[in-house]
Amino acid sequence: MPTDDVADLVLRPGTAEDIEEIAELFLATRRDAVPQMPPVVSDDEKIRTWFRENVESQEYWLAEDGDILGYAMLDGPWLNALYVGPHRQGSGIGAALLDLVKAQRPDGFGLWVFASNDRARSFYHRNGLIELEHTDGSGNSERSPDIRMVWPGQEPLAFLRSQIDEVDGELALLLARRFALTTAVQGFKENPGQSGRDAEREAEIVARMAAHAPGLGVAALSRIMHTVIGESLDAYERDS
Numbered sequence: 241m242p243t244d245d246v247a248d249l250v251l252r253p254g255t256a257e258d259i260e261e262i263a264e265l266f267l268a269t270r271r272d273a274v275p276q277m278p279p280v281v282s283d284d285e286k287i288r289t290w291f292r293e294n295v296e297s298q299e300y301w302l303a304e305d306g307d308i309l310g311y312a313m314l315d316g317p318w319l320n321a322l323y324v325g326p327h328r329q330g331s332g333i334g335a336a337l338l339d340l341v342k343a344q345r346p347d348g349f350g351l352w353v354f355a356s357n358d359r360a361r362s363f364y365h366r367n368g369l370i371e372l373e374h375t376d377g378s379g380n381s382e383r384s385p386d387i388r389m390v391w392p393g394q395e396p397l398a399f400l401r402s403q404i405d406e407v408d409g410e411l412a413l414l415l416a417r418r419f420a421l422t423t424a425v426q427g428f429k430e431n432p433g434q435s436g437r438d439a440e441r442e443a444e445i446v447a448r449m450a451a452h453a454p455g456l457g458v459a460a461l462s463r464i465m466h467t468v469i470g471e472s473l474d475a476y477e478r479d480s
């Protein structure tokens with residue numbers, strides 16, 4: 241299927257026969273993207289092996305004009321990769337691939353982008369994606385801060401609300417775990433319950449949480465944790 245935007249560009253599903261060329265495109269693009277993107281941690285041979293061994297589990301879409309110019313790799317609701325070769329960036333190939341991904345995932349999808357990759361972030365912003373979560377990079381192999389972005393699909397309100405519901409499910413379990421721990425600690429304190437509230441310890445907790453999630457800010461976290469701890473201690477006093 242030729243696209244309107246870029247003359248002679250063809251978008252098509254990738255096959256196992258394309259995998260060697262896709263792996264080389266990935267390696268060349270990542271090499272060229274340093275320092276916007278951190279260097280790849282594994283050596284080239286390991287990367288080639290990964291592509292070969294995982295070709296079946298990923299969904300590939302290619303942009304080509306005879307040569308492969310870029311590709312998108314999808315896995316369920318995740319856009320795991322979208323790369324355009326170093327010499328063809330800025331010519332609409334990425335946008336064409338992203339439009340195709342949106343058509344494949346009309347209900348929305350997510351992706352991770354390195355915080356240092358300003359160019360990719362502004363590309364995704366221009367194309368309707370939203371930044372949802374900033375990390376310190378401890379979860380990726382490059383150990384480089386990254387950002388979860390989403391395209392909220394054709395029903396953004398429903399998409400984002402369903403994400404809120406998912407988070408709230410986890411939050412409820414975490415709060416229950418935390419309440420139980422606060423209650424357990426009271427049994428070992430000379431002065432348990434509300435009258436034994438320890439402002440210094442609570443400030444330490446807030447500072448640690450703020451370092452972990454800088455976007456929240458100390459002031460808001462302090463109000464949130466004051467309420468959470470207060471409610472846990474009320475529950476302890478009611479039940480004891």
Ligand SMILES: C=C(O[C@@H]1C=C(C(=O)O)C=C[C@H]1O)C(=O)O
Pocket residue numbers: 421422425426429436437438439441442445469472
């Ligand atoms: C659990 C304790 O009691 C209270 C509750 C806290 C909490 O839930 O983290 C922290 C300090 C105290 O105000 C404690 O002293 O550690």
